[in-house]
Amino acid sequence: MDDDDHRTGATAETTTLADVARAAGVSVATASKALNGRAHVSARSREAVLAAAAALSFTPNPFARALNRASTNTIGMLTSDLDNRFVLPILLGAEDAFGAGSLSVLLADARDSALREQLQLQSLLTRRVDGVLVVGRTTNPRPPMQAKPDVPVVYVYAPSTDEQDLSFEPDNELAGRIAVEHLVAAGRRRIAIVNGEDTYAAARDRLRGAAAAMEDHGLELVGNPGLVFGAWDESWGRQAAGRLLAAHPDVDAVVAGSDHIARGVMDAVRESGRRIPDDVAVVGFDNWDILVEGARPHLTSVDMNLQELGRLAAEALVESIEGRVRRGRIRNPVRLVARGSSGADS
């Protein structure tokens, strides 16, 4: 019965405990005990199971858990810092996915402290959560959590530095790329970037994508894009765009590191006597309604699909709990929403 369930739940890419048991020639229960290090398993069986698990690259933990521990139908959601607007759509997407499966969500926040994060994790484990979703503050890779071996962890927004973990992040390189592709398709050639902070992987990844897209078209970003990292705010956008337009008056488009920066860029473009989008087109990142819709004209922006990201990570966590374990860093697609600032109707 258990055995059948497992096979039904498995995909072509994943190895189940049933597969391991079959390969080792033992029962699923014995395989589970062997992998869990519990008594009442002969040394011979244990060795056979471990060998089969290794040969099949099987990760025992989630299955062992499902077999040996009653599920609490509770998921831990461990946020790095709730005081961060990127967290909200991710929470929303995750809560959506968990809610649909009648799982409850225990919320814990680390207040951007590694020590507190560890304490919060322990508290979640004490409450016997079935799995933990770790929601980062930035997309910078972060050290893996030290959870229990039988409690799966999935990382979202900030990927784990351990590639054996499963992490979901927005594809920031793609974001930079589609911003440029959109501008080139609109006939722009003298494209510059006004970036966010260089300590953020998001800023570096977007620049890399933008530069690669330019190169694909035989173009180069105007100015030295490595020199225009700055802050994530409007005032930096104004300042950097002012300098950019003075040094390169023929710029016909600016990729801004965020919608917030874009708002500052738009002010500076307008104050230089140029029209948006006629003289200079502007594209931002985040597609933050409150900023894009307040802009004149409305701001074209790359939507990082954060709600979808949260939902996907939550679904993957449920799969992990059910024994279908994936690994690696999954970069989720993003999409550009064209508006007036790059010449679209809006």
Place this chain on the structure above:
Amino acid sequence: MDDDDHRTGATAETTTLADVARAAGVSVATASKALNGRAHVSARSREAVLAAAAALSFTPNPFARALNRASTNTIGMLTSDLDNRFVLPILLGAEDAFGAGSLSVLLADARDSALREQLQLQSLLTRRVDGVLVVGRTTNPRPPMQAKPDVPVVYVYAPSTDEQDLSFEPDNELAGRIAVEHLVAAGRRRIAIVNGEDTYAAARDRLRGAAAAMEDHGLELVGNPGLVFGAWDESWGRQAAGRLLAAHPDVDAVVAGSDHIARGVMDAVRESGRRIPDDVAVVGFDNWDILVEGARPHLTSVDMNLQELGRLAAEALVESIEGRVRRGRIRNPVRLVARGSSGADS
């Protein structure tokens, strides 16, 4: 032992189960059973307890719960709509308060649907939460939740329409008042308001407070403030301020219904050739960092103290669970943060 604990925990304003037992001349356990409607209590004791409870205005539920049911140390946090930026600081404050008391938080979101809210509440009750914090989407009063009698509910942001419930909301009338007081202290007399949507209690309450403060100084808001309700966005702020300045060119200050509206107002003031704050001072509400710090000059704004609001509501919920039950609508103070748009240094 229990008896002592209860007395220690009680404040002068609250009646404890121990008080009821004392007045009825029975043990705390008997009082609890009587109030719970459980067997093994004589009719005479039951009547004495109910009479004492009525005389002392005692609410049996939380105590009965504490005595009769094992605590799960879990709180339900039921949000009306996670996709609402006002929720985040409230969650943060609440999580802070619960976390400090080693309570876990089960998160459930209603997606702005009354039906889903009821389902989520049932799911939280099935998980035997000790209490529920209901976080609204607006400050408009909302119908009370139909929770179990022994599971306390505290409302935050959106108050319950039932004054027997305990609700926490920001003091929006005070917010309107201190915005005007600040401007009058800065020497402004020709003050107008550009408001948000009139379907929002927040917009109406702020207007009421602003008008009352003007009256205290023998002044009147410029124009007909009842006619300047609009939308919560920049474009409404620009449009309304443009019309206002055309009709009343001597306006020397604008109270904007939100920081977002204020940004639009500032654009219109600047484009009319007036200087901020020299000719026209501007004050917003929400003190939303991303908007106030991007403004030129930085925007003076009323901070609604939402994180504190969340913390206070969470603490009150814990008190309710412990049997110290308060009632009514608590309006939490707000504070003005002075910046360049009203002449302060920043």
